[in-house]
Amino acid sequence: MNNDINVKALQRNCFRQSKVPGEFMLQMRVPGGVIPAKYLEVATHIAETWGDGNFHIGTRQTLDFPGIKYESIPAVNAYIQEYIEGVETELSGVDMNQIAHEPHEWDPKSGYPTIGARNVTACIGNVHCICGNINTQEMARKVEQLIFPSNYHIKVNVAGCPNDCIKANMCDFGIIGVAKIDFHPDRCIGCGACVRQCKAASTRVLMSGPNGLPIKDDCCCVGCGECVRVCPASAWTRNPKKFYRVILGGRTGRQTPRAGKMFLNWATEEVVLGVLKNWQKFSAWALDYKPVYLHGGHLIDRAGYHKFKEIILEGVELNPECQVAEQMFWAETEWRSNFNVKFPEDHLTAGPGSNNGGH
Template identity: 70%
Template structure:
């Protein structure tokens, strides 16, 4: 049956167009990539009842349920009501009746009100990983109500440590859990295990003083990974109780201008990170003159320029004493140039004796 479908409207509802006419893929949000296993039955029911029986773990850690016919979208949305209320409203304290800071009555049976702020992704963090410096999905749940629902687009990746398994360097906002270490020389046995760990897996800022048998540290280049703490057999290194974060800015993939993000904040506390992201809606609205379009955060930063971005995003934010802010940022993008006047290299072949 032929039918007119408003693709943009359906996409706003978190349904993505398929190459099969009339079929769509639902993107179920999972903030921080961590929810209770009981919700797998929700995914199974949608996939088997209205989809093609399959789902994909989306690159943004969503449950992507494929093969949903357009005419079945209202039924899927109605079924999603409990999931959205339990995950976004209750677990993340999201106000679904406010979109981009503006009152907008949410229809509980209408599914997601917007796809704008994409699902926050995270590695497993210190919930499980021995390298993790922070609980990544708990932070994601605190960020969620600051950016969702909104028609302004932003991608946020959270990594539990500077290993950056979750690729914080290639999204609009990358947040990396870091730690500041305290050295206890009275406990140090001078074994050099921390020095070797730093040399092998970090930034080589430690050295053993042969005269004193104690460790010296060049604090300028410490990335806060905590490898020294893990390596020390005598607990001469300990993590400070306060958790810190590095914020990476403006990275992106894509066909035209892919690039790696650059450091915006270093040694920021959780309160600072949340306060900065609390200004995202205001910044986006200013850049777009209150007329949102499908344009991701890194491009908005480019439009405004880093100086203006910094001014608006730090407005009203009280930085912790340790926090450092980049004076300026210069990104390096991949450039693609075509020159049709240049002839391709010729491939020469010399026949061998048997040819």
């Protein structure tokens, strides 16, 4: 086996290095986690012709094919042209002849041009889910147009509602569909279903007022829409205008995993997409135009939140309802110090005979 293989170039081409020398795993993008079922035949063909016969459902909703031999890669790339054009160009409206918004001709037989902007994941959203507030697939595809192809890394997850099954709280840029809720007092029968549901399943912003009518603490409403879902009389309805919450800087990882923090609340689609449009510019500035395999959240750490905010909001006209985080109070799990997990005899204690750690 001739092992002279440029694995970094293959990684950019969406072929992941295997522990088996000369074997790779292809990762095919599925923006928004949904593709027409006909593409499963494409997947079957790839796995059975060039892969090891299996396919792996990628952790970011990609279709992954392990066991692809290095020698097969040109044939695989030529074959997936149909898939890339079908899913990226036709379904998602992506311009493949650019990288990070700069013109760059794509050879359709060469496979994926970049791995940088990672697959945009989404829950099934309101096309199916009884809780979802937004069409997550449409949103994911609009995001795909803005962030792919690019060599700058960003993970975007699109959640239909604050229940966040897709974990928008754990990625660089999490988008959560939220609803402004309208109350129609002339339809409320005072049954209390909304108050109970908000307490049991959401943020307890509804209280039972006189006659059992709900009183709402607007400040802490997360816009989940559970009150609408359980109301028997349509006394609560979702405002038809769509709103989004953006969660910033969440991540997993060995060193500093953390849940993201709220960056924007009650932003319109226009604002969310306007902000994402600036992502390439921010990444380019932070990395001085030299892309490395480093996710966006880390770039915010390096640049500092205020610098990030300055670049990312440039030219974005915020809708009147939109709120922006003034500061970021990150709360990271500091694996490197493990300051909190120690042998019981080292625990600091209170009271008689307490261990005060030598102070």
